[in-house]
Amino acid sequence: MNRLIFDEEHDLFRDQVRRFMQEEIEPNVEAWREAGICDKDAFRKAGEQGYLFMWADEQYGGLGLKDFRFEQIVTEEGIRHGDISLFLTLHSRLVGPYIGELGSEALKQRLIPQCISGEAILGVAMTEPGAGSDVAGIKTRAIQDGDDWIINGSKTYISNGINGTHFVVAARTVPDKPHGLGLFVVEADMEGFKRGRNLDKMGLKAQDTAELFFEDVRVPAENVLGDPTRGFYNLMHFLAEERLINAVQGIAHAQTAFDLTKAYILERKAFGRPIAAFQNSRFKMAEMRTQLDITQTFVDQLVLLHNAGALSAELAAEAKLQATETESRVMDDCVQLHGGAGYMSEYRISHMFTDARISRIYAGSSEIMKEIIARGMGLDERELLKR
Numbered sequence: 001m002n003r004l005i006f007d008e009e010h011d012l013f014r015d016q017v018r019r020f021m022q023e024e025i026e027p028n029v030e031a032w033r034e035a036g037i038c039d040k041d042a043f044r045k046a047g048e049q050g051y052l053f054m055w056a057d058e059q060y061g062g063l064g065l066k067d068f069r070f071e072q073i074v075t076e077e078g079i080r081h082g083d084i085s086l087f088l089t090l091h092s093r094l095v096g097p098y099i100g101e102l103g104s105e106a107l108k109q110r111l112i113p114q115c116i117s118g119e120a121i122l123g124v125a126m127t128e129p130g131a132g133s134d135v136a137g138i139k140t141r142a143i144q145d146g147d148d149w150i151i152n153g154s155k156t157y158i159s160n161g162i163n164g165t166h167f168v169v170a171a172r173t174v175p176d177k178p179h180g181l182g183l184f185v186v187e188a189d190m191e192g193f194k195r196g197r198n199l200d201k202m203g204l205k206a207q208d209t210a211e212l213f214f215e216d217v218r219v220p221a222e223n224v225l226g227d228p229t230r231g232f233y234n235l236m237h238f239l240a241e242e243r244l245i246n247a248v249q250g251i252a253h254a255q256t257a258f259d260l261t262k263a264y265i266l267e268r269k270a271f272g273r274p275i276a277a278f279q280n281s282r283f284k285m286a287e288m289r290t291q292l293d294i295t296q297t298f299v300d301q302l303v304l305l306h307n308a309g310a311l312s313a314e315l316a317a318e319a320k321l322q323a324t325e326t327e328s329r330v331m332d333d334c335v336q337l338h339g340g341a342g343y344m345s346e347y348r349i350s351h352m353f354t355d356a357r358i359s360r361i362y363a364g365s366s367e368i369m370k371e372i373i374a375r376g377m378g379l380d381e382r383e384l385l386k387r
């Protein structure tokens, strides 16, 4: 399908990014998967090319490129010619805007140049052992001490948790209010900050996911993001972009699996004919093609809406739900069409299948997406039960 949202400038950018991914990322992916973590140098190399924090204003050394399509291209090419585990976009567009929009001027001047070069690597730490979908259940505490804040508690399942140098941490600032949270930038070299081990996972093998611990970590006023009692609402605001990113990733991942499966079934033979010649294979491919085109069209439309400042939480939730559920179904069909080879680690599809499984869970599960969409149309359970 010809995607009409890109112009010549985007096409030229895509060619450059593709070459970068093919030359600098793809050759390392297998080693990173075995090591359970990607090399920090990947961030520095992407930074050298200007692919990190592209949105940052020129005064901080950025390109001032607010157009989300450029980030979409980095994500799509990174997945096709690299690996979905390399979270450049988490650094740049999922966590970065918290600093760009809510950070103090001193923090922005100090941190953004390091984020652009890839010297600093970002993560966001909301989830705790007892609070995942239920963000209001966060127990990590932040208590004011003069101008500083003292943080105590722990987080789990944090992406870029080992490579990360700076984390946006959600902590409770108002004890008796479920939504009384603040957001703070905790730096890895602050006293009292500790990382747990790199958690062993079913998929995303090159992604470092870790526990983080905070013991009397003293955070200066400069590192407070926005109003320290309105962190919950700020999280909800930035989660819309996060979910659009997940949708872009999910559909790019599914499209890549589709393409490599098509090549495989044209090559592999059974009963004296290519696997592609069986009606079931052709119909499965036709079904997937249709789902991919419908979903891509919707996601692309939301990218334009986001550029226009009109992406709602409900539309972002629809995109995440649709793209990640499609991703999972496509991965399953693609493994099936590969037969036994699809279960073998040497075939990329086998790990794409396990990598994809998290998309329907993290950044808000499919069930939470349905809650958001239903509430948006006036079907809020809490209100309905009062009737």
Ligand SMILES: Cc1cc2nc3c(=O)[nH]c(=O)nc-3n(C[C@H](O)[C@H](O)[C@H](O)COP(=O)(O)OP(=O)(O)OC[C@H]3O[C@@H](n4cnc5c(N)ncnc54)[C@H](O)[C@@H]3O)c2cc1C
Binding pocket: 123, 124, 125, 126, 127, 131, 132, 133, 134, 156, 157, 158, 159, 160, 201, 204, 209, 358, 361, 362, 363, 364, 365, 366, 367, 368, 371
């Ligand atoms: C690889 C990986 C990377 C991650 N990266 C990060 C990160 O960088 N930062 C971060 O903060 N977190 C991160 N997470 C955490 C992730 O966002 C949470 O795991 C996710 O939000 C789900 O929370 P939970 O695991 O506590 O599941 P739970 O909340 O315990 O949910 C369990 C099940 O119950 C369902 N459920 C929960 N509430 C409802 C409801 N109201 N209605 C219907 N069903 C419901 C869920 O959909 C799910 O199916 C990551 C997780 C993984 C596995």
